Amino acid sequence: xxxxxxxxxxxxxPHLQIFRPLxxxxxxxxxxxxxxxxxxxxxILAAWLIAGATSPDAFATVEWALGSxxxxxxxxxxxxxxxxxxxxxxxxxxWDTGHGMGAIGREQLTWLTPIGSVALTLLVWIAxxxxx
Amino acid sequence: MAxxxxxxxxxxxxVRGLGSARSGTEHFWRQRLTAIAQIPLTIAFxxxxxxxxxxxxxxxxxxxxxxxxxxxxLLFVVTGVMHMRIGMQVIIEDYAHEEGPKFAWLxxxxxxxxxxxxxxxxxxxxxxxxx
Numbered sequence: 001x002x003x004x005x006x007x008x009x010x011x012x013x014p015h016l017q018i019f020r021p022l023x024x025x026x027x028x029x030x031x032x033x034x035x036x037x038x039x040x041x042x043x044i045l046a047a048w049l050i051a052g053a054t055s056p057d058a059f060a061t062v063e064w065a066l067g068s069x070x071x072x073x074x075x076x077x078x079x080x081x082x083x084x085x086x087x088x089x090x091x092x093x094x095w096d097t098g099h100g101m102g103a104i105g106r107e108q109l110t111w112l113t114p115i116g117s118v119a120l121t122l123l124v125w126i127a128x129x130x131x132x
Numbered sequence: 133m134a135x136x137x138x139x140x141x142x143x144x145x146x147v148r149g150l151g152s153a154r155s156g157t158e159h160f161w162r163q164r165l166t167a168i169a170q171i172p173l174t175i176a177f178x179x180x181x182x183x184x185x186x187x188x189x190x191x192x193x194x195x196x197x198x199x200x201x202x203x204x205x206l207l208f209v210v211t212g213v214m215h216m217r218i219g220m221q222v223i224i225e226d227y228a229h230e231e232g233p234k235f236a237w238l239x240x241x242x243x244x245x246x247x248x249x250x251x252x253x254x255x256x257x258x259x260x261x262x263x
Contacts, residue, residue: 036223039216042248045209049255056189063188079178086174089167096164124178132186 023110030113031088034081041078079124084117159218166215173208180205193259202260206253213249217241 019025044066051062065071091109094100100109180201184191195201220241228234 032223035219039220042216046248046251049252052189052192053255053258059189082174086171093164093167127182128185131182
């Protein structure tokens, strides 16, 4: 039915590239990107757990791969994505209640995401190197 | 006029039926419920990783042998895949405009989430019960 009508060229509303990047907008985009990255990253978690359930040898192989330079780089990114999505999620939960929508509160909550996620990521990795 | 003639349901039916989509705020609510659950569970997961770090297989098996840790990890995985399944569905619905590919992606999303979730659950249970 929709195909029978000729396509009308309608004006499009301005999209992302039109706007100057704002903190809110950047954090929103990063929230989606980190969410998608974590989605794919569950394969690492699954591989880690399945290797553990398979045999100690298989587990050692996966741990070796994750402990390599590339593995650590991926895990570092995974840690950051996890915290970024978590703090960003808390921000959205606060906004869901209708709080923190004012000009100042909104900006503060927004900036908490990159600052908090980087701080927590560094904290966890420092702890990891201290423990090890 | 056409709209008036077609409407044979009562307002109550309309509210309960939630329209042609057959569901209303179910995903919205479940996404927030799993998000709230994920906050403590993610912290628990990070603690487990730090706790077992460098201990190899024995450390992970010993930790998951504790029912509390096993339950925490099971909850982490289950709420995680529930959350990511809905999240990815939103992304697919935003970017896949044609019905065919959209349904294909939605099906793949469901399969992926359930497969990853089940694999992790079986692995956790096996480790917990003594692999």
